[in-house]
Amino acid sequence: MSQAEASPAGPAPGEVLLKVDNISLSFGGVRALTNISFDVMKGEIRAIIGPNGAGKSSMLNVINGFYHPQEGTITYKGETRRKMKPHQAARTGIARTFQNIALFKGMSALENIMTGRNTVMAHNPFTAAVYLGPAKRSEIHHREVCERIIDFLEIEAIRKTPVGRLPYGLQKRVELGRALAAEPEMLLLDEPMAGMNLEEKEDMCRFILDVNEEFGTTMVLIEHDMGVVMDISDRVVVLDYGRKLADGPPDQVRNDPDVIDAYLGVAHD
Amino acid sequence: MVDATVASAGPERDTLPKLLMHNARIRPTLPAYREKDYGIWQTWSWREVEAEIFRMAAGLAELGFKRGDRMAIVGDNRPQLYWSMVAAQVLGGVPVPVYQDSVADEMVFVLEHAEVTFAMVEDQEQVDKLLECRTKGARVDHIIYEDPRGLRNYREEGVHALSAVLDSGARRLGREPDFAATEAKQGSGADLALMAYTSGTTGKPKGVMLTFDNLLTVARAAAEMEGLSERDEILAYLPMAWVGDFAFSVAQAYLCGFTVNCPESGETLLIDLREIGPTYLFSPPRIFENLLTTVMIRMEDAGSFKRRLFHYFMDHARTVGVALMDGRPVSLVDRLKYWLGELLVYGPLKNVLGFSRIRLAYTAGEAIGPEIFDFYRSIGINLKQIYGSTEASVFITVQPNGEVKPDTVGRPYPGVEIRIAENGEVMFKSAGVFAAYYKNDEATRETKTDDGWVHTGDAGLLDGDGHLKIIDRAKDVGHLNNGTMFAPKYIENKLKFFPFIKEAVAFGHERDYAAAFINIDLEAVGNWAERINLAYAGYADLASRPEVYAQIKDCVEKVNADLAQDDLLAGGQIRRFLILHKELDADDGELTRTRKVRRKFVAEKYAPQIAALYDEQVSEVYCETEVTQEDGRKYMIKADLRISPAKTFDPVRKAG
Structure with missing residues (x-):
């Protein structure tokens, strides 16, 4: 899988890819996010953690345009916007997975992953209906990309299985596959390990690290499991009641007194 | 050319x-x-x-x-x-x-x-x-x-x-x-x-x-x-x-x-x-077993017409299929019916299993259940048992086409000689005999004689037609305290032929009677539990259910009845058994990588549980075992294991 779709003007590894400034979001009287600012460097694994209701999912939804913040700006690849729109986010290389799996239950794993190619498919329904020449070639190309993802995620055995019949851990993996199919520059993962057993979590960690390493994909992930977060992320943002508590490398965050009070309860070591 | x-x-x-x-x-x-x-x-x-x-x-x-x-x-x-x-x-x-x-x-x-x-x-x-x-x-x-x-x-x-x-x-x-x-x-x-x-x-x-x-x-x-x-x-x-x-x-x-x-x-x-x-x-026997179990489970879920069609033709295959395969005479009507069965059942079934083109299928490593063996042969798959070892470059004996007996491993391959030593051990000699064990002359001398015969370590006998029959590992054949011969593997294999039993370990050498550990087969037992609406939380829970104990007891007693038929082995019937709360696993050292039980290791690891099997006052024993995960990490699991008695049978005296 190449990053051919990435725009040539994109930042180099280590530079800021995404920056959110003073984001505030409220639903009626409920303040979900208050003055949140942080940035994401290209190629890093960035975690957002916090207790229940801290605003983690809202933050992701702001980044990919599901929610529109009342205040603040989002700067992505040097372009500053008041708000993102979901299709803008998708077109410019942001893909995501959901906390509650959002797959097409009746379709096979392969078909689900193919839907992730939607943003990079060029042909229209008419040429696709004739299925000759370019349409056929591009279909074969897309299938090849999907097969590489299947190979990468080691889900060959369930390629043709309807996802509704798969166990939870595998559905999560298919969802990751669909997000990867868009060849994203930045991947938003909403609790990729929720509800998994230890072995599934370890597999998922491996995949996240491998995706990051192989494709250079920038990752923003929300996670509850502290062990996982501390092990795999480069930098961590801590949210609590919609406010930013701390921001920095895992070790620094772990020892931050505010964080210990609010979230961890006791120091891990 | x-x-x-x-x-x-x-x-x-x-x-x-x-x-x-x-x-x-x-x-x-x-x-x-x-x-x-x-x-x-x-x-x-x-x-x-x-x-x-x-x-x-x-x-x-x-x-x-x-x-x-x-x-x-x-x-x-x-x-x-x-x-x-x-x-x-x-x-x-x-x-x-x-x-x-x-x-x-x-x-x-x-x-x-x-x-x-x-x-x-x-x-x-x-x-x-x-x-x-x-x-x-x-x-x-x-x-x-x-x-x-x-x-x-x-x-x-x-x-x-x-x-x-x-x-x-x-x-x-x-x-x-x-x-x-x-x-x-x-x-x-x-x-x-x-x-x-x-x-x-x-x-x-x-x-x-x-x-x-x-x-x-x-x-x-x-x-x-x-x-x-x-x-x-x-x-x-x-x-x-x-x-x-x-x-x-x-x-x-x-x-x-x-x-x-x-x-x-x-x-x-x-x-x-x-x-x-x-x-x-x-394929090792367990793959053929698994495939058959899958087929049977899926047939249980099929519609009643399909199920009846399947069983009707499978019954027919059981009566004439093996004879057809071996080229024995079969009546024209039966042939026609078998042909129809091939069209409607056997052919599609072989296709689903991926066996449509099979000309030759070998199995070895463990004994294969006679029912499983005959099932495949009866639908026209030329499944044969072979006997071999690493020291022989694999090939020692094979069941010859047309002369397949389920309880033997057949005759030597061309160029291989076999003989039975005085202590009952099978020995062979062939061009495939290994050069030596690397950096282990002592073991080489113990295994290979100067004139090129190799000890297999298996106890066996030759039947009237020159077919080799393997009973057990020679060193595992023991005796009960009353002197009866005790062949643990033989008993274990009989137990394992039941779909509910995945693994069994029999004890009895220098003991008063034979006893056994049982591992249930999660898939088969789990499916049965589902059908009778028995809820369970996991492997250990299912294994401890009285309903499951009753099923396993039934199996053990059938084996006992079977053993009673044989004068030599009748004394080795299982009096008491328990169902283990975890599967025996190679990662825990209980099995070899080829899934054979490491008897000595199991005997040491589960010593208190074995002692309980031989203490008729005890009906439950506490067990704490360490389990190793694939990545090498370990954790402990604990359970109280119930010990169940099983009925034994008087030896059947043959008339005359």
Whole structure:
């Protein structure tokens, strides 16, 4: 899988890819996010953690345009916007997975992953209906990309299985596959390990690290499991009641007194 | 046409590298290897395989691989790993395949013992394991990996991508086009071809040294006898470290020029089996059992018309199918009915299983249940048991076509002699007899006599037709305190033939009576529990259910009734048993990597539970065991195990 779709003007590894400034979001009287600012460097694994209701999912939804913040700006690849729109986010290389799996239950794993190619498919329904020449070639190309993802995620055995019949851990993996199919520059993962057993979590960690390493994909992930977060992320943002508590490398965050009070309860070591 | 089928002997074809060149010459475009990758079967012809192997050999030479060097092979069945074995042989080196699921501690022993300096491995998991072995004292200067995923940032010394090795090999061949071919021609049949480590039912593994002559002579005799040819197809899915896989997927494949198909992954095996439809298949009994269990479970869920059709024709197959297979007379009406059954049931069933094209299916390793055995034979699959060992380069005896008796392992292969020693142990002699155990002269002397006879360690007997019948491991055959013969394996196999029982361990040597541990089969018992609406939380919970105990008790009593038929073994009936709360597992050291029970280890580990089996006052025993996960981490599980008595039967006196 190449990053051919990435725009040539994109930042180099280590530079800021995404920056959110003073984001505030409220639903009626409920303040979900208050003055949140942080940035994401290209190629890093960035975690957002916090207790229940801290605003983690809202933050992701702001980044990919599901929610529109009342205040603040989002700067992505040097372009500053008041708000993102979901299709803008998708077109410019942001893909995501959901906390509650959002797959097409009746379709096979392969078909689900193919839907992730939607943003990079060029042909229209008419040429696709004739299925000759370019349409056929591009279909074969897309299938090849999907097969590489299947190979990468080691889900060959369930390629043709309807996802509704798969166990939870595998559905999560298919969802990751669909997000990867868009060849994203930045991947938003909403609790990729929720509800998994230890072995599934370890597999998922491996995949996240491998995706990051192989494709250079920038990752923003929300996670509850502290062990996982501390092990795999480069930098961590801590949210609590919609406010930013701390921001920095895992070790620094772990020892931050505010964080210990609010979230961890006791120091891990 | 020199030889369209099995390559004949002679100094031009006495090693695998020479056979490779022979195949590339006489059948250059025929498919040699296939692997399913990215959802498509990718094919390599013999000519392409020769080019790949030669490049690999040249690349290895560039890294300093010399004549006599040992190369460990670790991974699933991948064409590149198979090629690397022959590439090492081209340079006069020796491949040492290692079980890919062994943990680093087990691997370190083999690597050190075999003085391995090179390793060809599949992926990151294995690279990590070998690097860990290095810290534990194994040398392994060069580790070459096939799949680069996750390995981009490894900076350890001597870790190479296979693609880089192939590139450097191609450059070497550019300078010296004949390099690999010249090297290959230097080998001879008496050279060491393979070091196969025995799975080690007892103690540390032993390195069995096999020469090309050993491997090729018996493999050739077996292939000729069974009429294998270049048109055959096999599926390579058994562990590469097992010598049988080498004999079928390498030695016989090169001798006959047939196609070796590598599945996409372990989990897709059944899909791949169906897509390929092999003509020649080897499977341990448990795979045939699993397939049958799956079929039966799915039939239970089918509509009533289909179910009745299935059972009607299966009953018919049971009565005449085996006779048809063996060429015995069958009435015309029965033949017509069987033909109809083939059309409606057997044919589609074989197609679903991927057995439509099977000409020859072998099973070995463990005894296969007579019902399972007859099931496959009755629907027209030529399933035969063979008996073999690493020390024999696999082939010792086989059930001859038309003369298959389910309870024997048949007659010796051409060129193999067998005899029964005075203590009942089976001994054999053939061209396949191993050279020696590596660095273990004592074990070699114990196993191989001066005139070339090898002790198998199995107790057996020859029946009236010269068929060999294996009873048990010779050293496991014991006696109860009252002097009755006690053959644990024999009892365990009888127990394991019940679908509910996955594994059993029988005790009785120097005891008052026989007793047993039982492992339930989660799939079969779980499915049954679902049907009778029995809710359960997991393996341990299900295993402790009184309903399950009742089912297992039933099985045990059936075995007892069966044992009572046999004067010799009637005293060995099981009086008490318990169901274990965890599956016996190779990771916990309870089974060998080939899934055989390590009796001594189990006896030590579960000593208090065994003591409870022999204390008739006790009806429940506490058990705390350590479980090792695949990654080597351990945790404890605890349970109270119930002990159940079982009914025994008086020996049946035969009339007269």
